[in-house]
Amino acid sequence: MTTTPHAGLAAEQLDLADVLLVLREGDDVAVTTRDLRPGTVLRSSGAGAVGLEVLDSVPRGHKIALVDIPEGAQVRKYGQSIGVATRPVSAGQHVHAHNLGMDLAEREHEFATVHHELPEPSGPRPTFEGYRRAGGRVGTRNYIGILTSVNCSASTAKMIADQFRGPVLDEHEHVDGVMALTHDSGCGLVPVSEGAQMLVRTLKGYAEHPNFAGILVVGLGCEMIAVGSLLDGLDLSPDTVVQHLTIQESGGIRATVRQGVAAVRAMLPDVDSRRRETCDVSELVVGLNCGGSDGYSGITANPALGVASDLLVSYGATTVLAETPEVFGAEHLLTRRAVSEEVGRRLLDRIDWWQDYAAAGGGSLDNNPSPGNKAGGLTTILEKSLGAVAKGGQADLVEVYRYADRITAKGFCFMDTPGYDPVSVTGLIAGGSTVVCFTTGRGSVLGAKPTPSLKLATNSELYARQAEDIDINCGRIVDGTATLEEVGREIFGEILAVASGKETVSEDLDLGQDEFIPWQLGTVT
Template identity: 40%
Template sequence: MTQTAANARVIRVHPNDNVAIVVERGGLAEGTAIAGGVITTMPIPQGHKVALVALAEGDRVIRYGEVIGTTVAAISRGGHVNETNVRLPTAPALGELPLATREPPAVEALEGYTFEGFRNPDGSVGTKNVLGITTSVQCVAGTVDYVVQRIKRELLPRFPNVDDVVGLNHSYGCGVAINAPAAVVPIRTLRNIALNPNFGNEVMVIGLGCEKLQPSTLIDDKPVKIYENTEAADPDANVLSLQDESFHGFGEMVEGILAMAERHLERLDRRRRETCPVSELAVGMQCGGSDAFSGVTANPAVGFATDLIVRAGGSVMFSEVTEVRDAIHLLTPRAVDREVGQALVDQMAWYDDYLAQGQADRSANPSPGNKKGGLSNVVEKALGSVIKSGNSPIVDVIGPGERLRRRGLTFAATPASDFICGTLQLAAGMNLQVFTTGRGTPYNLSMAPVIKVSSNSTLGQRWFDLIDLDAGRIATGEASIEDVGWELFHLILEVASGRQRVAAERLGLYNDLVLFNPAPVT
C-alpha cells in the first residue's frame, strides 16, 4: 500500500487508483520525485492527492478502487487533485443495489477475552457507574446543572463506587409538535438514553410540570414514582416536577432533588465490577474531523478491531448516514439477509428525503476542515468512513433513537454530526465509543468513555495529551493495520474495565447531548 521514492512517501490504496495521498509532514514541494517516476508539478500539502497519470477534463478520479468524481479541467501528471477540480458524481441508485449477495467470511470465534464491567439486573453491562439526571424540558436545565454541582460536592464523596453524576440536558420538551410522526425520534431517544447500561437503571427525571413532554413518559422500564415533598416520600421516587405545589421556593426544590439523588446513589454504590465476556460490550464507532488519512490508517484499524469484537460475540455499531450513502453499494451485499439489506436501503432513502425537505443535499458534507485535510468530497469521505465497519456481516439496522437488538455488527442510522451521532449511539445502548479523527477534536461524553484515535502522527504528536492512540504509524510504515487494530482492541478492554481513563476524561472535557429532531417546532 505504501510506496516511497527519493524519501517522498505516498499512499496508493488500490492498484487501479490514479491518485495517491502525500504522507510527508509539510507536504511535497514542486519537483519532488515519488514512486513510479512521477514528479510533482506544484506544491501538494500533506494528506492531499497527487495525480499519478495525466487526467483530461471529464476523466474519472479513482481512489480505493472506486470513482470519487470526474475532473472539471485537465490535471497534469504530478498535479494536485482537490475539491476545486473534482466534480461530485451521482450517488448510487438505491433501487438497483445487490442485497445480501456476499457469502459471510469464514472466521474463528475469538475466545478468552474479558473485561471488568458492572452487570445490571436486565443482563446488560456497564463500563461506568453513573447517576444520570435527565430533563423533560430545557426549562429545567439550569436547575439540573446547579444540582449536579451540589451533588458532586456534597454527596458524591460519600459514595466511592459511583463514578460520576451527569445532567442529561437537551433542548426538547416544549414548543414542539409532540404528536407529529417524526417526533418519535427525539422521544424514543430520551427514553432509551435512560436505559443505557452505564446508568445502572437509576436514572432520575426532573421536569417543570407544564411541558408537552411529561416527565413520566421518559421512564419506560420501571414504574413511575413521583417525588412528594413529605416526610414519607417514596425512597424509590424517580420523577420530580419543579411546579409541584408542595414546594415553597427554589431551596425546597433543590433539597427534594438532593434527597432523591441520595437514594439512587446508595443503590449505585452497591454495584461492583465483575469479570464479563467481550460479548457484553456494545461499542460505537464514529469519526469526526476526518482527513484523507482516516480511510487508510485509523478507520481500517478500527475496522480490524470491529471484527475482533464481533468474533468475540460482542456488539458494534457504525453510523452516519451521509457518510455511508455514497458507499452503500459496498454494504448492502454484506447484509446477513435481504430484509437487513432492504433496511439499509430504506434508511438511505429516508435521509435523502429528509435532506430534500430541508433544501439540502449530500454535497453539504464534507466540512472545510475535511477539505483542508485532503478530502475532496463526500464520496471520498464515505469510502474511507465505512471501513470502520470491518469485514463482518451486517446483522441489523436500527433507526435513529432505537436500541440495539442483536449482537454483531449493526448499522445505527444517525446524522453525521458528532454530537447527534454520539447521543443516538448512547440511546442504542453503547457502553463505550471509539472516535477517529485526522484534524483533531476534544470531543468526549460523560456517560460513556470515548477512545480517540488519530489518523496521522502529526496530530497524534501535536495533541499528545488528547489522543489515546496514534494510527498514523500505519502511514509511515512503523506499524501495520493489524498491529494497531489489536492494540485498539486491548485498549478497549482496559478502558471498559476502568483500568485506564481516556485522555479527555483525565482532562475533564465533556460535550452536551444533542437530540436529532426532524419534527416541526411550533
Template identity: 45%
Template sequence: MTSTTPIILNPADTIAILPAGAKAGDDPLGLGAPLKGNVFAGHKIARKDHKKGEEVIKFGEVIGRATQDINAGEHVHSHNLAFSDHGQDYQIGCDLEKATAAIPSMEGREFMGFRRKNGEVGTRNYIALLATVNCSATVIRHASQEILASGVLDQYENVDGVVGLAHSTGCGMSGTKSIEVLERTLWGYATHPNVGATIFVGLGCEVMQIGRMKDRFDADKQQNLEHFHSLAIQEVGGTRKTIDAIKAKVLELLPEVNKAYREPCSASKLKIALQCGGSDGFSGITANPALGKTADMLAGLGASAILSETPEIYGAEQLLLRRAASKEVGDKLVSQIKWWEHYVEVNEGSLDNNPSPGNKAGGLTTILEKSLGATAKSGSTPLTAVFDYAEKIDKPGFVYMDTPGYDPACAAGQIAGGAHMIVFTTGRGSAIGSKPSPTIKVATNDHLFESMPDDMDINCGDVLSKGISLEDKGAEILDYIIEVASGKKTKSELLGLGEYEFVPWQIGAVM
C-alpha cells in the same frame, strides 16, 4: 518518520496519496510532471490524465468527476474534482459468504464490569440526571455542579459520578417522529447499563411528558421502576427548591447505587460505537481500517460494533449492503438512505455539504471520498442488523444505526441504543467526550497525537511512520477497549468532558 513514497490503496486507483506532502517542483510519481505548487500531507495527485467529466477513482471506487482536464502528476482536490451521482444498483448480500468467512476465531475475553439485575452489564456506574425539556436544564446543571463541589461522591468508591444531561428541546415539537426520537433517546439513557439510577427532571407542562414515556416503553412493566425517579419544577415549587430536591434524592440513592461492584464479565456483552470526526486524508488509510480490524475482532467475540452517521456513508453504502445478512436488513438501510435524500432535498440542502472545511484542508474532497474512508471502520464481517436512531441494539456482530453525521447527535443515538463506549477516530483533532459511556479518541497521524496529548488515547500514525500492521493496531485498540471497560479512565474522562456534549437529534419543525 513517515515515508514520502506515494500511497496507492487499490490497483484501480487513478490517484495516489502523498503521506508527507510535496513541494513545488517535486515530481513524486516520477512522471516528468513537477508540481506547480506545494501539496499538503494527505492530499492526492493524479496517476494518469483525466478528461473533464471523467471518473476519479480511490479505494477502487468513484470519488467524483474531474471538473476540468487533469494532467498526470497534478494535484487533485476541490479546484478540479467534484461530487457526482454514484451508482445505486444495489446488490444486497452478494458478498455475504466472503463476509462470514472474515469473522475471526477468537478466544474468549473478559472485562471487569457491573452486572445488572436485568442481565445486562455496565462498564460505568453513574447516577443520571435527565432533563425532559430545556426548561429544566439549569436546575440539572446546578445540582450536578453543587454535588460535585461538595465532595460527597468521594465516599462512594463504586459510583463513577453524577452526570447532568440537559438539552435544548422537549417542547415546541412538531410531528410524531421528532417526539418518538427524543423519548427513545431519554429512555435509552435512563435504562443504560452504565447507569445505576436515573432522576428525570421536567418543568411540568412540556410536550415531553415522563408518564407517557414510561407507559410507551414499559407497557408490560418489565422494567424495575425503582430505578427511576422524577421531579417537576412546577410541582416542587420553583428553581431553588428543585435543585435542593435533586441533591436530596441523589444523597438518598448513593448508598444503594454504591452496592454495585465490578466482577468478571464476558466481552461478548460489549456494544462498541464506531465514529469519526475531524477526518483527514489519513483517516481511511490508518485509524479507520485499523478500527475495522477491531470491529472484526468484536464480531469474533460475539460483541457488537455499531457504525453510524448515514450522511457520511453516503456513496459507500453499497459496500455495506453487499454483506447484509438478509434482504430485510439491506432494505432497511436502503430506506434510510432514501429518507436522507428526501430530508436534505426538502430542506434545500445536499448530502455533499460534507466534507467540512477542516476535512478538505486535510485532503478530503467529496462526500464520496470521505464515506469510503469512513466505512472502513466497519471491518469486513456481515452486516447483521440495521437500527433506527436510539433504537436498542440487540444483535451481536457488525450492526448499523441511522444517525446524523453531527458528532454529539450521533453519539447520543448510539449511547441511547446501549453503546458502552465510543471509539472516535480523528485526523484534524477533536475534543469530544461522552457520558455515561466514555469516548476513546484515536489519532490518524503522529503530528496530531503529539500536538494534542491530553485528548488522544491511541495513535495510529505509526501504521505509516513505523510500519505497524493494521491487524496489530486493531488488536491494540481492542486491548484498550477492554481496559476502559474495566474502569480505566479515557483522556476525555480525565478532562471531565461528556455532559455538555449530550445532543439528542432534533428532526421536526420547531413550533
C-alpha cells in the same frame, strides 16, 4: 497552472514509495505522506526510472494524480470512484476541489452478495470487568443520571448535579459521577410527530442505559413531554434506583434543587454498593464514530478500528456504525454485506430519506465534507464515505436501526444518525453503546458520558499536537512503525481495558455532559 523548478537548481528526488500511498492497484490518485513541492521528482523503486514529476504544491494527506485524467472521467481511489474530473488533470498535479467534482452516476446496489468469513477466535476468550445489572445487561460505568423532560428543567437539573462535583463523591469510590442530561426541547412539539417520538426514544434509551444505576427525572409540570410519559413503559433493570420531581409541584427551583440533592444523596449508598465482575467480551456494545476526518482517516484509524470491530464481532459482541450522510456514496459496499435484502433495503430507505431531507433544506448530501475535512485532504462525500465505512471492518451487516433504537442484535449493525458528532453519538448511546470509539484527523474533542469514548488519531502530527486529547495514535501505520493489524489489536485491547474501568482522556477532562444532544426534527409551535 503547472510550475517547474527554478533554472539552475537541481530537482529534489525522492523514492515514490516513501512519500505516496497507493491504496489499490489501478487507482488514479495517491495520498501524500509529506508536503510535496513543484519540480520534485518521484522515482519508482527498482530500476531507478523516473516515475512522476510533481507539478503543483501538494499538502500532506492530499491527493496527487498518478496518470493523466481527461475532463469528465471518473477518478478512482480505494478502487472506487470518488468523483469526476472537472477539467483535464495531468499526472503529478494536485487533485482536489479545484478539479474534482461529485460523481452523480447511479451506483449498483446488490444485496447479500459478499460474505467475509471472519477468522475463528483462538485461545482464551477475552473478558472485561463490567457492572452486571439485574436485568441482564452489562454496563462499563456506574453513574447517576438526572434526566430532564423539557428544557425548562435544564438549569434545575444542572444545579442538582453541580452539588456532586469535586471531593463530595470521594467517599463513594464506586460511583463514577452524577450527570445532568439536559436538552433544548420537550415542549411546543406535536406529541405524535416523528421529532417528539425520537426525543422520547432518546430520553428513555438513556434512562435504561446499563451505565446508569440511578435516575432522577426532573420536569417542569406543564410540558408536552411530561415526566410521566418518560417513566411509563421504561424497560428498566430491576436494580435501577428511580426518583422523579416536577418543579411546579415541588415549590419552585430552589425547593426542587434541595429535594433533588436529597434524592441523589439517598441513592448514593445503593449505587456505591455495586461492584464490577468478570464478563464475556460478547456483552459489549461498541459505537463506531468519526469527526474531523482527514486524508488519512480511511487509511489508518478507520480501517484499524475495522480490524477491532471484526475481532469483537468474531467473539459475539456488537459493533454499530452510524452517520448516514457519511456513508452516502459507499452504501453499495454495505448492502453487499447485508445478511438479507430486507436489511440492505432498510439502509437504502434511510439514504433516500436523507436525500429528501437535505433537498427540503436547500442542500444536498455533497454539502459534506466540511471545510476542515477539505483542508485535511478530503474532496467529495464519496471519498469521505469510502473511508468512513472502513470503521465497520468486513463483517456481515446484520441489522439497521432507527436513531436511538435499542440495539439488540449481535454482530455488525448500522444506526441512522446525522453526521454531526455529538448528535450521532447521543443516538448510539441511547441505543445502548457501552464504549464509543471515535476517530479524528483534525482534532475533534468529543466526550460521551455516561459512555467512555476512546479517541483515535489518524496521523502522528495530530497526536503530537494534541496528545492530551488522544488515546491512541493510529498515524504509526503511515509512519511505518506499526501495521494495520497491530494497531487494530491494540484498539481491541484498549476497548477491553476501558470497559473494565480504565479512564479515557475525555473522562480525565470530565467531558461528556454537554455533548448530550438529541436529534431534533419537526415543527415547534
